[in-house]
Amino acid sequence: MRQIRLLPLVALMVTLMFVVSCGRGGYSEKPPIHPNPNMDSQDKLKAQSEHTFFPDGASMRTPVEGTVARGELREDDAYYRGKDAAGNFLNKAPIEFTEEILARGKARYDIYCSACHGVNADGKGKILDYNYPVPPANFHEERIMKLSDGHMFNAVTNGRLNMPSLKAQVSVEDRWAIIGYIRSIQKK
Template sequence: MRAGYLKYFGFASIVFLLTLLLISSGCYRKRPSDKPPIHLNPNMDRQEKYKPQSESRFFEDRSTMRQPVDGTVARGYLREDVEYYEGKNARGKFINKAPIEIDMNRMERGQERYNIYCSPCHSRVGDGRGIMIDKGYLPPPSFHTDRIREMPDGQIYDVITNGVRNMPAYRHQINPDDRWAIVVYVRALQRSRNATINDIPEEMRDKIK
């Protein structure tokens, strides 16, 4: 039986001690205080470290924020394929042909993206009379002029990527693959205005006379 009492007292004294600890640690404090409560288990909550945009007494420029080493490339952004990502060849000249496979899916994707991103200004047919022009936006040139018909594919890609003069850049809204899809769709629009009978499959020719 003695062992049983001991067990009981052992338990009671642990409870008693824990209560004392709670009270003394401040969790149970009744009066408000400006001081932080005693932190029994720090759990690495407070560490010696630099926080973003704070001052440093170590670095010369007095900022804790460091510049990445020259030539640092974010993961997934190496983009060595300059033709695909910039529309230019190794010598910096615009490439003539889009470096992608063209099929019906790609065309339809290009059409969809064009109608979303370009048609408000350039119109669905590319004559530069989109709805934005009625609202007072500066009219863009028609895609059906010789100058733009003769532009290399890479240059149209570049216009979408970086914008040009009064046209804003669409780099952030449209990914490279979709930019190329738009380029080939613009080519299709241009061809639709300058088609000859030879562009139409033979079996369909008599339908359009």
């Protein structure tokens, strides 16, 4: 007798398990139920996304022409471009090469330049194994040793003939540090 009364209960449990498991494994396009939203979801435009609000259809805005962001003025030609007031390349870097800066320069050189210019700065980097069209400069060669600091800074900033620009990867501060490091090993 007892067993018969249990039967509807077991059936109900099995049905419930079935319903619950379907719900968990299923896929839904709808957001999950979120009883207390606080400010978790807000209307916003995501970077690089499309939006119809602006005529160009982009959600990201470019700065108004002629505006300069705070701290981005970069007026100092010597520091930011390696040039003097007349637009000529500086012979000497506009910073002091301390031990600390040279160590930083070595680390950055090994990361950003050695693949092409070689760890010993002899122009025999790993890239030569991959058919690079022109050999990278050898920093111990007479012509390269005579280049001014400003010229070298410009080569890293804007690229030079077959060398790509590295301004996106290497900060202004680090570009000068690298030049200091190259100078220090050229002397040796």
